[in-house]
Amino acid sequence: MxxxxxxxxxxxxxxxxxxxxxxxxxxxxxxxxxxxxxxxxxxxxxxxxxxxxxxxxxxxxxxMPGLIDSHVHINEPGRTEWEGFHTATKAAAAGGFTTICDMPLNSIPPTTTLANLHTKITAARGKIFTDVAFWGGVVPGNASELKKMIHAGVVGFKCFLCPSGVDEFQHVEEDDLHQALKVMEGTGSVLAFHAEMECAESPSHGHNPKKYATFLHSRPDQMEADAIELVSTLSQQYNVPCHIVHLSAARALPSIRAARRNGAKLTVETCHHYLSITAEDIPDARTEYKCCPPIRGKTNQEQLWQAIRNGDIDMVVSDHSPSTPDMKLLTSGKHRGDFLKAWGGISSVQFGLPLFWTNCRRYGLDIADLVRLLCTEPARMCGLDNVKGRLExxxxxxxxxxxPADTFTVTQDVIEFRNKTSPYVDQKLRxxxxxxxxxxxxxxxxxxxxxxxxxxxxxxxxxxxxxxxxxxx
Incomplete structure (x- = not known):
């Protein structure tokens, strides 16, 4: 029927x-x-x-239309103990998301070749509760693989302008970017950037690595501003849609506005953790709050919300980047609570809707804005907007x-993703x-x-x- x-x-x-x-x-x-x-x-x-x-x-x-999260790290195959297709898509479905897009890194192999894409597809079959699309990756030396992956069906490509945290997904230099953009011109495929540069994480001598302020100081917003200036310049040189993932630094917004005024095809996302948590909220040694770029201060957060209201930020995503509790250094040991050594990533694919809704109402945003930011625009950016993102x-x-009126408290027993570590545990959401x-x-x-x-x-x-x-x- x-x-x-x-x-x-x-x-x-x-x-x-x-x-x-x-x-x-x-x-x-x-x-x-x-x-x-x-x-x-x-x-x-x-x-x-x-x-x-x-x-x-x-x-x-x-x-309303099923939500779309265009930034999810599923990590299968290779690191399925961090997360897998079965648990990630269960969590997404429990959160009202019906399509998610898998990022190309943290799985082994990464999605940087056509053969590796086929490995990913094989790993996903029969396990997924939501629809799943795939990002490819741009790394040094794989320019010859890009068109193969485009024709095979990736939604776009992601690259890092700084070390990614895993050896098998190397960051790119400017020459690599020019090669990739030349290959991608005219294909309609988007290039997404992890926009941080000069990733020196060592704090000044004597700073306590268990204090969040030490980690925040090690990744200043200038790193994002410099990287986004480069992305903005590149986006004006090529006929390739460009996308900035997980914007955390409001000081980079003027570069984005200027590039768009000059005709650049440039879209921007931010994440729920940047909109719902501030640096002032984060206790020492609570490494479940660590992510890269880092969560910044309250003034910065207010500027991000204003950018959403102004249309400078196109969409809000989870950047679901899970790992095991021992990698977050939440278990016993001499490095327990060390922000500089812990894995950087926040798990939240299940809670995007209530996280956004709980906070957006005080900024005058409504369900129409929620659908646009968490559904319609992610579908458009990924080229899925002829089948997804609308009730039509x-x-x-x-x-x-x-x-929209009911509330619940995030507890570990309601979490469906594999590892139950999350900064949102015990929070009441609407x-x-x-x-x-x-x-x-x-x-x-x-x-x-x-x-x-x-x-x-x-x-x-x-x-x-x-x-x-x-x-x-």
């Missing part, structure tokens, strides 16, 4: 309608696409008089069902996800937990007229 989702509060962001309706969304069982939108409950009742469907009536809960006829029937549907199939329901792992692998065809995103199992 087709699937019919009913609610008094359906948020549409189609070409024809932006806003709430009371009615229903019909999703075809043949292809998982939205086939009809009923703009009234009466129209739903009339349809059901003459047709059968699998009906889910959610009353006053909000239905012909789009995938991906739906998030949630209660916005409770009740269900997630992927192409009309219920992959998560709060009262019943999870369905089968029916997620698909998303492979993007190269940029040519009339091309569509290719979906394979």
């Amino acid at each position: 087709d699937t019919l989702l009913i609610s008094n509060r359906i948020y549409l962001n189609s070409e024809q309608k932006h806003g709430f309706i009371s009615g229903g969304i019909l999703i075809s069982h043949k292809d998982g696409k939205v086939s009809r939108i009923f703009s009234s409950l009466l129209a739903v009742d009339v349809y059901l008089l003459h047709n059968e469907a699998e009906v889910h009536n959610f009353g006053d809960l909000v239905l 006829v012909g789009y995938d029937g991906d739906v998030c069902v949630w209660d 916005g409770v996800v009740h269900a997630s549907f992927v192409r009309g199939y219920c992959v998560y329901r709060r009262t019943e937990k999870f369905g089968a792992p029916v997620g698909d692998i998303l492979l993007k065809r190269p940029n040519r007229p009339g091309s569509k995103t290719l979906i394979i199992n």
Whole structure:
């Protein structure tokens, strides 16, 4: 049967309608696409008089497009003890996310060649609760692999302008970037930058490595500002969309604005941890708060929120970068709580919606902004916006069902990602996800937990007229 989702509060962001309706969304069982939108409950009742469907009536809960997290480190194969496809996509589904994009590093092998991409796809098959797309990586010496990966379906490429933290994914120099950008011109593929340069992490003599201020001092915002100045310059020299991942330093925003005024195709993301935590909040030796770039002070955070309101920041993502507790130096040992030695990464793929919603309301942002920043714009940047990111006829029937008014406390027993280390444990958040549907199939329901792992692998065809995103199992 087709699937019919009913609610008094359906948020549409189609070409024809932006806003709430009371009615229903019909999703075809043949292809998982939205086939009809009923703009009234009466129209739903009339349809059901003459047709059968699998009906889910959610009353006053909000239905909106399934969310998209374009920045997730899944780490399988090779480092599956950090995270894997099964647990990462379960966590995403429990958070209302129906599509995630896997970053090319921290798995072994990294996604830097066509063969390695095929290894990734093989590892994901049969394990995923959400749809998964893949980033490729730009590293020194792999320019000849880029077009192969573009034709195989990566959503884009990521590079580091400083050491990545893993030996198998080397950072690039400016010459490497020119080679890559020349190859990518005209393909429609995006190049994403970890924008930090001159990564000298050693603090001044005598500074205590268990104090967060020591770590923050070791990665000043000038590192981001310098790197983003380079990215801004490059983005004006080539016909290649460029993207800045996990912006933390507000002082880099003027360079971004200037590049855009000059016609650069430049998009920017920030992360939930930069918007919900400040340096002043972080206790000493609590290395679950460590990430790179680092979480900065309250004044900087306020400027990031203002940049979101002004449209300078296009999207908000998790940068879910998990590891084991011993790598975060949270277990016993002489280096326990050492910010300079601990792995840098925050796990939060499950909690993006409530983290953003809890904080965004005081800045005058609403559900329309949430959908734009956590769904529509990530889909557009990754080239998935012809199948994902909207509740509209012909789009995938991906739906998030949630209660914007309800609250919950993050506890380890509700965390679905593999390692339960997170700075958000014990925090009370607003916005409770009740269900997630992927192409009309219920992959998560709060009262019943999870369905089968029916997620698909998303492979993007190269940029040519009339091309569509290719979906394979």
